[in-house]
Amino acid sequence: MILDIYSFSTLTTYIDKSLHAIMAPWLAVAAELVLIGLLFLAFYALLGLFLVYLERKVCAVMQNRIGPNRVGKWGIFQTVADFIKLVTKELIPIKNADNFLFNLAPFIVIIASFMAMAALPFAKGLQAIDFNIGIFYIIAVSSLGIVGVLIAGWSSNSKYSLIGAMRSGAQIVSYELSVGLSLLAVVVFSGSMQLSTIVESQANGWWIFKGHIPALIAFVIYLIASTAEINRGPFDLAEAESELTAGFHTEYSGIKFAFFFLAEYINMFIVAAIAATLFFGGWMPLHIGHWEAFNRVMDFIPSIIWFFGKTFFIIYLIMWFKWTFPRLRIDQLLKLEWKYLLPLSLLNIVLISFVVLMGWYF
């Protein structure tokens, strides 16, 4: 099937061409790198602010509240105001803290999430870098952030932080497995690790529909495990505020705290974007088999809207969890992984291989 969805690659090639026309090749490449970097930086900041705002509004509605409503209409600039407040706040020096590591930690966390974002296909042809091992890269890079968390907990010389960091270490070590295995499900289905190929492979239906039961199981496991991986409720043990006040970032203030805060929300976005890409077709519009007319209509909706629509739907799911459930305890968290999720996802992999071998998917 040939798609006539607008591809951003026309735009990017045009920019590339015109840059090459006016500059030396190495300069053009450098300029492109800077351009992309700046774009991502801006996108990152805006997305972070928007997600914080969204989370507040969503939980407010669920809790019969109004939510932010002071700064701007519907409080839309509330997070901007908060950000300014955080930036201008004092950075409190911690006695006996390991200062170098203490200052380094927020950057590690934020860089990890930055790197993961580079491989996401935001729309047709809009992807910073299309690795042939895209999924593998994202899994590897996104778990780098935990190093930052561990360093933060260790270096801030606070018992709460240390406990929080240790918890988060235990958490990520176990949940990485399930995340990887459930992503493997889609890799088996599509036969590729390259994100663009995976998206293309869903042109006649998303994997969550085409792969029916095993894909659904994989999706649910992925959702649970990745929620745990990004330390969000009900798995927010690393910063369980009723036990550890704020967990690993107890001692951070001002902009350094803002980094952690931002990274947490961006990680949520990344996780949701991966889920959307792998299970819900990424930027691919909703296509059903051979209903050409229907597919045509769907194609009119720009691919970037499809991508963000799906991502925000999954973000909403993650928020819905968080604002409903009590927090798990650390031993229950590990039990959930090792006793339920891991065996189930292993079984699921076997099931999927079988289904794929027999060709029992659409």
Next chain:
Amino acid sequence: MNSPIDMSEEIIKNIIVKEDDDYIVNMGPQHPSTHGVLRLEVCLNGETVKYMVPHIGYIHRAIEKMSESDTYKQIIHLTDRMDYLSAHMNNEAICLAVENALEIEVPERVKYIRVALDELSRVASHHLWWSAFGMDLGALTTFFYGMRDREKILAIFEESFGSRLLHSFVTPGGLMHDVHPNFQKHIMEFVRYFRKKLPEYKQLLTDNVIFHNRTKGIGYMSRETAIAFGVTGPSGRGSGFSCDVRKTAPYGLYNEINFKEILHDEGDSFTRYLVRMEEMEESLNILEQVADNIPEGDFTAKMKPIVKLPEGEYYQRVETARGELGVYIVSDGKKFPYRVKFRSPNFSNLFVLNTLAMEHLIADLVTISGSLDLVIPDIDR
């Protein structure tokens, strides 16, 4: 009757052996889950609580001492500030003590209204506990649902007494003034409203599998421990310790009302939770019985402007939302009491915490202290 209990065993279990290299974490005085200025010195072994020492006194206001220079009518506004969530019951304790000492019979209407207020305060207090308990466990939404429903009760209070939390509304001999004409109507409206909302509470927490895992089998308190430490109220009743003063030593109208004492004997945090949930329903039943039948009449008995108790000692117990509040008054016949002593429920309930939390995880410590429903100003007084 109950067999005599060997308390020594319970107390030996509680003896704390401190060592030099203990890993101490201070929870509080400012900590989100101590719900006030309580400091818990927690010794951890990994994440396991080795022992825990509560430090109190951060909000000591010498209420007992201040009472010695106040008249009996003036003491009432101080009792408000002990367990602020059961303000009405605290007021009533002093008033009943004075009334019994002077042998005053309060009008029927007063008795009915007092019971209605007791139960409304109890439900409001349990609302707050439910909200905060959910929040302790990380379910933040419960907080807002609980508060939303509590607001209805506070609106009733505000309408009748002009204040929402600390309403020194009871005086020796009766009430400050009559309740608002809409009082009964609004109570019935609340009962209907809350009955509709209760299933929500059940779906959100009571039935939740994560909640079960977090609370079942956590912080087991045997009946013996409860008695040895004097743990009363819903926490004690969760361990099968029948300690409802409304039943064991009825005051006011309670011997005429038809209600049952909620007793469970599993003794873990979940049971204490269940007791409170069922108590809310029971309170609604009592409210239904009372609110429709409030008789007409005076809102206060005839009292002398200056209350003087005859020489002697007086003791009165009431059931607050957290357990048994005892008021002990020694009078030397003057208009000020010679000595006032409050036996506050939270004080006893706090000190069982170490026994319950030992060998549990730090997350369970939060669960357990939440399930005991502590109000810190009542501990320090």
Next chain:
Amino acid sequence: MNSIIEYFTDIYKGVRSLWAGMRVTGKYFVSPGEIVTEQYPENRATLKMEERFKGEVIMPHDENNQHRCTGCGICEVNCPNGSIEIITKRTPNEEGKMVRVIDKHIYHLAMCTFCELCIKTCPSNALAWGQDFEHAVFDRSKLNKVLNKPGSSLKKKEVKS
């Protein structure tokens, strides 16, 4: 075998109970419940406190700037925390006799615990609750109020017929 069945029923029951909880929050997400939050500064014009609301102690004055306080000092004695100070002065009345009248009825709002004893015990019903609750000020001394207005005088008791 039993344990396997148990394993899967555990999962099923768990998921069902979680779904029940999510239904509650989900329901409120699509059909927001009643919002009890007061939109305070915006609704200032329409905000009306209950008529019994204990905002502060006031001394009602009638249109002739007359109040009912005789300066007897009973409220001062009854206040448990010394929030009231009565200052009296002696002035001649119409018959030229020197009588004691109220000079200043000082009320320390910052110390008041709203116990209502002053209002209840005042023999001439001179005090009442005011509904004003916006008491935030920059200086504590601004909370010390003089309740009788300047130039006010004692209202004559109506002669009982």
